[in-house]
Structure formats: structure tokens, C-alpha cells
Amino acid sequence: MAERRLRSAASVAGTVAAVYLSARLVTTLFFWAAASLSGPTSRFGADATIPSLAMGWDAQWYWVIADRGYPSELPVNDTGQVTENPWAFMPLFPVLARTLGAVLGGYPAGAVVLALGAGYAASVVLFVLLRGRLGETASLWAVVLFANGPLAALFQMGYAESLLLVWLFLALWALQRRRFGWIYPLVVLMGFTRPGVLAFALLLGLYGIHRWMRRRVDPLPTPHIVHIIALGALATIVGFAWQVIAGVATGDPSAYLETELAWRRSWVGSEEQFVPFAGFVQASSLWFGIWGLPPMLGPIALAVLVVGAAALLVRAPQVRRLGPEIRLWGASYLVYLLAVFFPQSSVFRLLLPLTPVAAAVAVPPSRWWRIGMLVLCLGGQWLWIHEMLALGDTFYRIP
Structure with missing residues (x-):
């Protein structure tokens, strides 16, 4: 039995590796083309290279943290308002990348290798997470679409997204199998990799309600109740911990x-000033104005989009096949984004944690449907790389 499981695990790891490595070759080709197209107006200049693209934009902030740490005094502008600084970024990725870079010859190498390795690990866990619900074929196609997706360039950049996805997918897998003890360290790892662990706290609350309502057909023993409450409390504490740490380190509680x-x-x-849920409303009006449309229509379009997303999570049969844990995660994360984020061009990157929900597009058994989705993913990936890296010359081309 143990030998059979070992062979099965090796088979999964090998199959996913083949998918992931082929996808990375395609992305490298896209990076090469983007570097060739980069001009004097691009953030990367006319002499852009694949390594310079890999360490662009927010990857620079992680590099600053690894090299200098966090400032004890917040930078301010002429009017005394706080300006952009490293406190917006969590410490786990730069610390691990710096450690790895000490072996590989420098922080950039450590950051890119860490992102690459974490992307592969996330792909393996995603397959395992989905297999019990979708079957092997659909789950493998979900990994194909994930590895080749519109945001797949992040697996080859010094960004923390792929590392966060490892922790998130593992936590969802553990929640599916009710192995609550595994989730405690994963909550902490998530909380110090990227913002968003408060969404997982909301998931645990919704999951507890779901289990309570179904307790007659799906017993809810006391140890499960204790774990759900304790994990929700831990996720909430971790979600606010970085604010406290930044406040203590700088002497400014609102740092x-x-x-x-x-x-x-x-x-x-x-x-x-920060007002929950105001960011998306403001941005919807702003973007409609930029597009030459009546700004008043922005909030209406936003409401339609929210209702549509809710309907998909509740009614779409492909999404329902994913199971309550993934569906509740999708709802929780969308509520979190609506509450705290001001959407601009980086909103696409922030949608990556919805990958398990997006796996529903791999459910239809038609081969041509799945190939069509792959073509769309590759087209979206090149569009993202071209806009954000090859061009990268205006406010709506920021990854």
C-alpha cells in the first residue's frame, strides 16, 4: 500500500512537472519577446533583459526589504503624508529569497528560484486539491490552465504570489479533509507572505455556519467546533498583526x-481616508470616466458584476462540483477584496487566489473547449507581459 502511494505521488509530481516546465518555457519565450520590444519609454528601458523584467515593479520592494529591512521612520512628502514604502509588503518571501540567494549567488537568483519552485509546488497541490472533486483529467487540465494562465509570468518574477498560493492551496486541502491541525501553521505562513489572511478568517466563519446547518446529515463533533473557532481567531489575529508590528516599529499606530x-x-x-467597500465604488466611477463613459454608471456596473459573481458561486453546476470549501473561499476572498482594495491594473494579480474557483472552466469534458481555454490563457499571458513589462509606460500598466 505504501509503495503504491509512493508510485502514485511520483507519477503526479512527474506529470505536473512536465506541464509546469513546458509552461515556463513558453513564458520565457514571452519574456524574451517583451525584452526585445521594450523601448525608451518603458520602465525597463531599451536595454531590458529577461532578468531585469523578472525583478521589476514590486520585486524591487522585496529586494529592498531583503537588503535593508523596514524603515523605523516612515517617509513623508512635503505635506507630511506618508509615501510609498516597504511596510506594504510582508517579510516571509524576501527573507526566504535572501537565504536562498546566499547559496545561489545573489538575491535576484534566490527570489526567482523561490517563485519558480513555489509555483511548481502550488501546481501539485492544486491538482491534489481538485482531484477528489473533478477527477484526474479535469484536475490536470486545471493545472495546465493555471501554469499557462494570464498571470503565469509571476511564477518567474520576484513576487510573493506563488508562495502564498502554496500555503493557501494546502490550507484548503486540509480544510477539505478536516485535518485542522495542519491549518494553524499555514495561517501564520499566509499572513506573513501576502495580505489576505482575513479572507481566510471569513472563510472559516462561513464554513462553521455551513457545517452547523448541515450537522444532522454531516455530524459536527465538538473538536471540530473548537478547531474552527480557534483557527478563525488565529486568522483574525494574524490578519491584524502586521499593522501592530508596523505601528510598534515606527511609533505610528496607523503606519x-x-x-x-x-x-x-x-x-x-x-x-x-480608508472606508471599507468605498474603494471599489470610487474606482468604478473613476474608470468609467477614464473610458469616456458616464461615471454614474460605474457603481451600477459594479453591482451587476457582484450579483453575477454571487450567482456563479451559488448556481453554476461546474462551480458547485468544486465543493463548499472552495466556493466559500471564493465568496470570502471576493468580499475581502471589495472591502479593502482600490482596483486598478494590479487587480488582475490580486485575483490569483481565486484559482481554485476558476478551475471550474476545466470541468466541461469537451477537448476543444479546454484547448480554447488554453489558447485564451496564453493570449492573456502575452497581453499581460506585453502591457506590464514590454510597455509599462503609464498608470494603467502597473502589475
């Missing part, structure tokens, strides 16, 4: 919030 607002104020003005 983290003001740092996050520094990015938003460049869009909506220097007097902007």
Missing part, C-alpha cells in the same frame, strides 16, 4: 494603513 493609502492617494487625491 501600515497610511502606507497602503499612499498608493491609493495617487489615484484619488491626498485627502483620501
Whole structure:
């Protein structure tokens, strides 16, 4: 039995590796083309290279953290408002990348190798997470679409997204199998890799309600109740811990919030204050104005989009096949984004944690449907790389 399981695990690891490595070759080709197209108006200049693209944009902030740490005094502009600084980024990725870079010859190598390795690990766990619900063929296609997706360039950049996805997919897998003890360390790892663990706290609350409502057909023993409550409390504490740490380190209790607002104020003005759920409403009007449409229609379109997403999570049969844990995660994460984020071009990157929900597109058994989805993914990937890296010359080309 143990030998059979070992062979099965090796088979999964090998199959996913073949998919992942072929996808990375395609992305490398896209990177080469983007570097060739990069011009003097691009952020990367006319002499862009694949390594310079891999360490662009937010990868620079992680590099600063690895090299210098976090500032004890917040930078401010002429009016005394906090400006962009490293406190917006969590420490786990740069610490691990710096450690790996000490072996590989420098931080950039460590960061890219860490992102690459984490992307592969996330692909393996995604397959295992989905296999019990979708079967092997659909799950493998979900991995193919994930590895070749529109945001797949992040697996070859010094970004923390792929590392977060490893922890998230493992936590969802453990929740599916009710191995609650595994989730405690994963919550902490998630919380210090990327913002968003508060969405997992909401998931645990919704999951507890779901289990309670179904307790007659799916018994809810006391140890499960204790774990769900304890994990929800831990996720909430971890979700606010970085704010406390930043406040203590800088002497400013609002250090983290003001740092996050520094990015938003460049869009909506220097007097902007954080109000939950206001960001998406403001941005919908702003973007409609930029597109030459009546700004008042923006919130209406946003409401239609939210209702449509809710309907998909509740009614779509392909999504329902994913199981309650993944569906509740999708709802929780979307509520989290609506509550805290101001959407601009980086919103696509922030949708990556919805990958398990997006796996529903791999469910239809038609081979041509799946090939069509792959073509769309590759087209979206090149579009993202071209806009954000080859061009990267205006406010709506920021990954």
C-alpha cells in the first residue's frame, strides 16, 4: 500500500512537472519577446533583459526589504503624508529569497528560484486539491490552465504570489479533509507572505455556519467546533498583526494603513481616508470616466458584476462540483477584496487566489473547449507581459 502511494505521488509530481516546465518555457519565450520590444519609454528601458523584467515593479520592494529591512521612520512628502514604502509588503518571501540567494549567488537568483519552485509546488497541490472533486483529467487540465494562465509570468518574477498560493492551496486541502491541525501553521505562513489572511478568517466563519446547518446529515463533533473557532481567531489575529508590528516599529499606530493609502492617494487625491467597500465604488466611477463613459454608471456596473459573481458561486453546476470549501473561499476572498482594495491594473494579480474557483472552466469534458481555454490563457499571458513589462509606460500598466 505504501509503495503504491509512493508510485502514485511520483507519477503526479512527474506529470505536473512536465506541464509546469513546458509552461515556463513558453513564458520565457514571452519574456524574451517583451525584452526585445521594450523601448525608451518603458520602465525597463531599451536595454531590458529577461532578468531585469523578472525583478521589476514590486520585486524591487522585496529586494529592498531583503537588503535593508523596514524603515523605523516612515517617509513623508512635503505635506507630511506618508509615501510609498516597504511596510506594504510582508517579510516571509524576501527573507526566504535572501537565504536562498546566499547559496545561489545573489538575491535576484534566490527570489526567482523561490517563485519558480513555489509555483511548481502550488501546481501539485492544486491538482491534489481538485482531484477528489473533478477527477484526474479535469484536475490536470486545471493545472495546465493555471501554469499557462494570464498571470503565469509571476511564477518567474520576484513576487510573493506563488508562495502564498502554496500555503493557501494546502490550507484548503486540509480544510477539505478536516485535518485542522495542519491549518494553524499555514495561517501564520499566509499572513506573513501576502495580505489576505482575513479572507481566510471569513472563510472559516462561513464554513462553521455551513457545517452547523448541515450537522444532522454531516455530524459536527465538538473538536471540530473548537478547531474552527480557534483557527478563525488565529486568522483574525494574524490578519491584524502586521499593522501592530508596523505601528510598534515606527511609533505610528496607523503606519501600515497610511502606507497602503499612499498608493491609493495617487489615484484619488491626498485627502483620501480608508472606508471599507468605498474603494471599489470610487474606482468604478473613476474608470468609467477614464473610458469616456458616464461615471454614474460605474457603481451600477459594479453591482451587476457582484450579483453575477454571487450567482456563479451559488448556481453554476461546474462551480458547485468544486465543493463548499472552495466556493466559500471564493465568496470570502471576493468580499475581502471589495472591502479593502482600490482596483486598478494590479487587480488582475490580486485575483490569483481565486484559482481554485476558476478551475471550474476545466470541468466541461469537451477537448476543444479546454484547448480554447488554453489558447485564451496564453493570449492573456502575452497581453499581460506585453502591457506590464514590454510597455509599462503609464498608470494603467502597473502589475
